Amino acid sequence: MSAYEQAGEAGERLVGAAADGEDLAVEAALRPKELGEFIGQTRVREQLDLVLRAARARGATADHVLLSGAPGLGKTTLSMIIAAEMAAPIRITSGPAIQHAGDLAAILSSLAEGEVLFLDEIHRMSRPAEEMLYMAMEDFRVDVIVGKGPGATAIPLELPPFTLVGATTRAGLLPPPLRDRFGFTGHMEFYESAELERVVHRSAHLLGVEVTADGAAEIAGRSRGTPRIANRLLRRVRDYAQVRADGVVTRETATRALAVYEVDERGLDRLDRAVLRALLKLFGGGPVGLSTLSVAVGEERETVEEVAEPFLVREGLLARTPRGRVATPAAWRHLDMEPPPAAAGGQEGLFGT
Numbered sequence: 001m002s003a004y005e006q007a008g009e010a011g012e013r014l015v016g017a018a019a020d021g022e023d024l025a026v027e028a029a030l031r032p033k034e035l036g037e038f039i040g041q042t043r044v045r046e047q048l049d050l051v052l053r054a055a056r057a058r059g060a061t062a063d064h065v066l067l068s069g070a071p072g073l074g075k076t077t078l079s080m081i082i083a084a085e086m087a088a089p090i091r092i093t094s095g096p097a098i099q100h101a102g103d104l105a106a107i108l109s110s111l112a113e114g115e116v117l118f119l120d121e122i123h124r125m126s127r128p129a130e131e132m133l134y135m136a137m138e139d140f141r142v143d144v145i146v147g148k149g150p151g152a153t154a155i156p157l158e159l160p161p162f163t164l165v166g167a168t169t170r171a172g173l174l175p176p177p178l179r180d181r182f183g184f185t186g187h188m189e190f191y192e193s194a195e196l197e198r199v200v201h202r203s204a205h206l207l208g209v210e211v212t213a214d215g216a217a218e219i220a221g222r223s224r225g226t227p228r229i230a231n232r233l234l235r236r237v238r239d240y241a242q243v244r245a246d247g248v249v250t251r252e253t254a255t256r257a258l259a260v261y262e263v264d265e266r267g268l269d270r271l272d273r274a275v276l277r278a279l280l281k282l283f284g285g286g287p288v289g290l291s292t293l294s295v296a297v298g299e300e301r302e303t304v305e306e307v308a309e310p311f312l313v314r315e316g317l318l319a320r321t322p323r324g325r326v327a328t329p330a331a332w333r334h335l336d337m338e339p340p341p342a343a344a345g346g347q348e349g350l351f352g353t
């Protein structure tokens with residue numbers, strides 16, 4: 001992730017998926033506390049329910065769990081639910097926080113029996129720590145190295161059984177030996193609109209905000225399949241409803257509020273639309289190279305490629321082809337523009353519609 005993307009995602013973008021300061025402050029209050037309260041992710045939820053129930057019935061510590069998925073889909077939330085369902089304490093740390101194997105040894109050796117160790121961003125752990133983790137996961141044992149050079153000795157240290165819950169936005173970056181040591185891997189998907197509506201209703205209830213069914217639907221539709229974004233948009237719409245209306249979140253207040261914030265009905269923001277508009281208006285829908293497109297938008301290449309494009313591609317509005325970026329027919333429709341006849345022909349060729 002580029003520095004710009006981090007700044008953009010964290011601080012400036014209402015529809016960025018990474019947590020910003022305000023998210024961190026309110027998210028604890030909005031997190032579902034048990035599996036039954038967790039909305040959507042039906043498959044992962046059912047699988048996890050079986051894993052946890054079986055472990056409970058055996059009176060055993062649950063198997064190690066890996067949760068993979070895009071930011072804001074509920075990995076941290078699920079890890080806390082796992083601990084709660086097992087009535088176990090939870091210790092929270094992250095890959096980047098563990099620089100040396102010794103850091104990890106210190107954490108592991110202080111775990112209580114049955115404790116859940118949540119290792120966020122597990123793909124960003126250092127190599128030596130990773131290797132220590134292999135042994136800890138498999139044999140509940142670590143070798144603590146004492147001394148240096150030829151005189152160094154490894155002192156084996158028994159660990160109590162524990163459950164490692166690893167979270168990653170990049171499952172592909174995990175070395176296979178690490179991936180293989182998890183008993184269960186849950187892949188979190190983007191949420192359906194109907195599920196996000198339930199998230200909005202639930203959060204509104206917890207925040208003491210009145211929201212109508214179509215108000216919740218309007219917010220859900222603009223949330224990019226991501227509960228964190230749904231919760232964030234809800235807070236901005238609530239502000240608007242309080243200041244400019246009667247405090248109730250209706251479709252109308254949601255639409256007006258999100259127009260102020262330039263988040264359109266599909267969840268595109270100003271940058272996303274600027275990229276699409278340049279692609280359509282200046283380059284007839286493409287193909288056009290990323291550099292040229294970026295200059296036309298007045299943004300860095302990385303910004304267009306890493307901040308704007310992933311969602312546009314996911315939404316089927318833009319395609320990355322060997323010849324350059326190409327708008328899909330849906331992009332023309334989304335911006336209410338007619339594709340030029342030649343481009344339309346070319347696009348039919350490209351997309352087979």
Ligand SMILES: Nc1ncnc2c1ncn2[C@@H]1O[C@H](COP(=O)(O)OP(=O)(O)OP(=O)(O)O)[C@@H](O)[C@H]1O
Binds near residue numbers: 026039077169199231
């Ligand atoms: N299934 C869900 N039902 C209700 N709320 C949810 C659900 N999933 C996530 N949320 C809400 O979305 C917010 C973000 O979730 P969470 O912090 O668990 O995401 P994450 O996957 O850990 O993100 P990151 O990759 O940035 O760490 C939380 O406030 C949580 O309340």
Ligand SMILES: [Mg+2]
Binds near residue numbers: 075076077120167
């Ligand atoms: Mg998280």
